[in-house]
Amino acid sequence: DEVEVSDADNALLISASRKGELTLKKEIKVPTPYEYMNRLIDIPYIQGYDEIIIHFEDAKVMNLVVEEAEKLLGMEIVNQAETSCTLKNVAEALEQEFDNILRRLFLLIKSMAEDSYAAVKEKDYERLKNIADLERMCNKYALFCLRIVNKYGYKNSKEEKFVFHTIAVLEQLADHYTYICKHLVETKEKIAPETIMFYKG
Structure with missing residues (x-):
């Protein structure tokens, strides 16, 4: 929690503000595309920043920012200048939909698991390619x-770290299904029946 200081009736009041009540801003410098990494934007987003200002010298950085912004639910580019741009959270109402979004994540990964098993069994490489494309949404x-979770915490504070870790593991699980699908699409590798049964679980 942050400490909030205010002046009321000639008295100095000090109180703790709750998570999510403050509007957090972050400025980063990415002079050229060679110095750009997705995590430079992803990390402030995960940390709960509502406004991320990116300063650059090479206009090609802007293209990379636009591409990454499409992955960040609720964030949009609201200002673009010659050497900078601003990403801002424009969907505060969406932030109340945590349980629904988490459920969608679970269901999407469950679908990737079931559909990839069926596609592997049937050697349907086009279907495997489509399943791999779901990683972006995951x-x-x-x-x-x-x-x-970072910005507001979790409804049960004792479970906050567990929930955070679970989400991270789910994202990694989606990555692994994607790697499997892409590998099979590229190699057309023959899968032994025992391996397919193991994949089914």
Whole structure:
């Protein structure tokens, strides 16, 4: 929690503000595309920053920011100048939908598991390619859920770290299903029946 200081009736009041009540701003410098990394934007987003200002020298950085912004649920580019741009949270109402978004993440990964098993069994490589494309949406949901836990905490504070870790593991699970799908699409590798049964679980 943050400490809030205010002046009332000639008295100095000091109180703790609750998580999420403050509007947090972050400024970062990314001079060229060679110095750009997605995590430079992802980490402040997960940490709960509502406004992220990116300063750059090479306009090509802007293209990378636009691409990454599409992965961040609730964030949009609200200002663009010659050497900077601003990402801002424009969907505060959406932040009350944590349980629904987390449920969507669970269901999406469950769908990836079931559909990839069926596609592997049937050697349906086009379907495997489509399943791999779902990773982008999984990442979007996972980053959003991590952000909400960081910004507001969890309804049961004792479970907060467990929930945060669970979300991170779910995102990694989606990555692994994606790697499997992409590998099979690229190699057309023959899968032994025992391996398929193991994959079914």
